[in-house]
Amino acid sequence: MLQLQNVTFKVPDSDVKTKLPLQKTIVNDVSFTFERGGFYAITGPNGSGKTSLAKLIMGINELSSGKIVFDGQDISPLSIHERSNAGIVYGFQHPARFKGTTFRDLLSIAAGTDDEETLARIIARVGVCSMSFLDKPVDSKLSGGEIKKIELATVIARNPKVAIYDEPDTGIDLWTIGPMVELLKREQKEHNTTTIVVSHNKAFLEAADTLLLVRKGRIAYSGDLKGAMPMLEDLSVCTFNEPCQGENDARCYR
Amino acid sequence: MLDATDKLVLKEVAGLEDIPKGAYNIRKNGKLLGREVSANINIESNEKGDGIIIDIKPGTKNESVHIPVILSQAGLHDVVYNTFIVGENADVTIIAGCGIHCGGKESEGHSGIHEFKIKAGAKVKYVEKHIALGKGTGRRILNPTTKVFMEKNSQIEMELTQLGGVDEARRVNDAVVGEGATLIITERVMTDGDQIADSKNEIELAGTGSKANIVARSVIKGNSSQDFFVNLTAKAKCYGHIECDAIIMDNGINQTVPALRALHPDAELTHEASIGKIANDQLMKLMSLGLDYDAAVNRIIQGFLR
Ligand SMILES: Nc1ncnc2c1ncn2[C@@H]1O[C@H](COP(=O)(O)OP(=O)(O)O)[C@@H](O)[C@H]1O
Numbered sequence: 217m218l219q220l221q222n223v224t225f226k227v228p229d230s231d232v233k234t235k236l237p238l239q240k241t242i243v244n245d246v247s248f249t250f251e252r253g254g255f256y257a258i259t260g261p262n263g264s265g266k267t268s269l270a271k272l273i274m275g276i277n278e279l280s281s282g283k284i285v286f287d288g289q290d291i292s293p294l295s296i297h298e299r300s301n302a303g304i305v306y307g308f309q310h311p312a313r314f315k316g317t318t319f320r321d322l323l324s325i326a327a328g329t330d331d332e333e334t335l336a337r338i339i340a341r342v343g344v345c346s347m348s349f350l351d352k353p354v355d356s357k358l359s360g361g362e363i364k365k366i367e368l369a370t371v372i373a374r375n376p377k378v379a380i381y382d383e384p385d386t387g388i389d390l391w392t393i394g395p396m397v398e399l400l401k402r403e404q405k406e407h408n409t410t411t412i413v414v415s416h417n418k419a420f421l422e423a424a425d426t427l428l429l430v431r432k433g434r435i436a437y438s439g440d441l442k443g444a445m446p447m448l449e450d451l452s453v454c455t456f457n458e459p460c461q462g463e464n465d466a467r468c469y470r
Numbered sequence: 471m472l473d474a475t476d477k478l479v480l481k482e483v484a485g486l487e488d489i490p491k492g493a494y495n496i497r498k499n500g501k502l503l504g505r506e507v508s509a510n511i512n513i514e515s516n517e518k519g520d521g522i523i524i525d526i527k528p529g530t531k532n533e534s535v536h537i538p539v540i541l542s543q544a545g546l547h548d549v550v551y552n553t554f555i556v557g558e559n560a561d562v563t564i565i566a567g568c569g570i571h572c573g574g575k576e577s578e579g580h581s582g583i584h585e586f587k588i589k590a591g592a593k594v595k596y597v598e599k600h601i602a603l604g605k606g607t608g609r610r611i612l613n614p615t616t617k618v619f620m621e622k623n624s625q626i627e628m629e630l631t632q633l634g635g636v637d638e639a640r641r642v643n644d645a646v647v648g649e650g651a652t653l654i655i656t657e658r659v660m661t662d663g664d665q666i667a668d669s670k671n672e673i674e675l676a677g678t679g680s681k682a683n684i685v686a687r688s689v690i691k692g693n694s695s696q697d698f699f700v701n702l703t704a705k706a707k708c709y710g711h712i713e714c715d716a717i718i719m720d721n722g723i724n725q726t727v728p729a730l731r732a733l734h735p736d737a738e739l740t741h742e743a744s745i746g747k748i749a750n751d752q753l754m755k756l757m758s759l760g761l762d763y764d765a766a767v768n769r770i771i772q773g774f775l776r
């Protein structure tokens with residue numbers, strides 16, 4: 217239902233030595249189909265292109281080449297709000313902070329109404345943020361965890377067909393991760409929401425039907441968690457592969 | 471007594487549908503249009519006859535006084551000197567504001583010089599809205615001045631708003647904050663077209679334990695320009711903060727100059743200032759919730775000026 221066809225994202229860059237303009241490929245020829253109602257986890261090292269891929273789907277990043285087809289329609293030319301109104305919503309890894317704009321404002325925009333009862337119902341459904349959040353400005357005073365909860369609520373308030381959550385667990389306390397996973401699973405079941413979670417958290421990786429492992433802008437693996445284990449372990453051995461000269465020279469204590 | 475234009479202006483500047491309850495003084499085109507005093511709030515013309523003295527009795531609680539100004543006479547430049555004496559431990563709301571209705575080619579202006587003497591323990595909320603309406607092409611000029619003297623443990627919260635139609639605004643706010651007193655100023659200004667607005671603030675934290683929080687929010691559209699200056703001078707152990715943010719749209723220009731001067735070793739002064747376009751991540755967020763670009767801009771500005 218959501219098809220990525222040879223999706224590529226390049227950004228301008230320059231050669232370190234010659235200073236000549238170059239292009240850097242961030243997402244490299246990715247093709248994949250997300251099925252309706254599926255639960256997907258996207259994982260991979262920092263800087264591998266997960267956020268860039270999610271932003272391509274939302275229309276925040278512009279495709280360099282390739283195509284995105286949603287429910288049979290080529291949505292590549294659609295702007296962000298048109299994709300949102302078609303049913304795709306992205307919860308940011310680093311949510312915007314405003315001045316003056318409150319959680320109530322964001323939730324009302326997302327829900328398309330400022331009716332108090334409707335908003336209360338959404339908050340109850342989301343569970344992880346309380347009514348007392350409602351009139352808080354979504355500004356720099358919020359903690360990292362608080363703003364991520366608000367971000368999550370605004371995505372759910374839109375009743376999306378496809379919900380993409382970018383590292384929803386960042387800054388979230390240990391006791392909220394479990395309920396958050398349950399919430400996304402419940403949303404997936406009750407509303408048949410296609411759920412895509414970018415995360416390194418075991419709880420989300422285990423909750424997913426399908427795991428995508430992104431490396432250097434490509435999908436290096438897709439399938440179940442068990443099948444991904446060897447590659448995940450390989451990645452976790454050492455994150456300083458490149459600068460490290462090897463165990464003997466660098467006296468690695470890992 | 472009030473014609474349709476007066477009613478429109480009163481609604482915009484003072485939120486009034488009709489003559490207010492309680493004490494009020496309505497000035498129209500340089501003359502008194504109506505006045506009412508209450509048991510605790512007296513209003514009388516000053517000796518020179520160029521303004522009014524509003525005297526609020528000590529201990530007055532939960533009362534308000536409205537002093538709107540209506541200007542609808544082409545060519546008139548009205549200057550008025552008002553003095554507010556707020557008695558000890560009083561707790562009152564003062565709603566001021568000026569609305570210009572301009573129908574012709576000649577300019578119209580109002581300069582209100584407001585002096586506040588806030589006695590010990592008194593608490594004041596001062597709400598001042600400025601607006602200009604009408605289809606005339608004459609320049610609409612508003613130059614407000616406030617001078618605030620705060621005694622021990624007094625408090626004033628000033629909300630100064632100018633959201634449209636005023637071609638030229640030159641504001642001066644001076645305040646001397648006494649021992650344990652708290653001054654809060656929130657200024658919101660939106661300009662468009664070729665409008666100019668500037669605001670000069672001289673705040674002196676004079677007494678031990680005094681506090682000041684100065685917040686300015688500017689939205690600068692079209693070819694308009696806004697300048698904001700604040701000097702926050704500390705002469706005692708005190709706490710002061712300045713927060714000024716300007717959003718530039720179109721070809722607007724802005725100067726924001728917050729200055730902190732600690733003339734006492736125990737002063738704690740901070741400031742944050744920003745000038746820039748609407749943040750891209752804010753726009754992206756609202757668009758990802760289904761708003762088109764223009765609607766997203768509107769919502770962000772609405773929140774910012776709230
Ligand atoms: N607009 C851009 N311009 C330049 N570099 C970018 C841009 N967007 C992403 N990148 C770079 O692409 C890489 C992948 O980023 P990102 O997708 O955020 O990774 P991940 O989410 O997997 O950690 C990073 O090195 C990042 O700096």
Ligand SMILES: [Mg+2]
Pocket residue numbers: 266267268309382
């Ligand atoms: Mg990321």
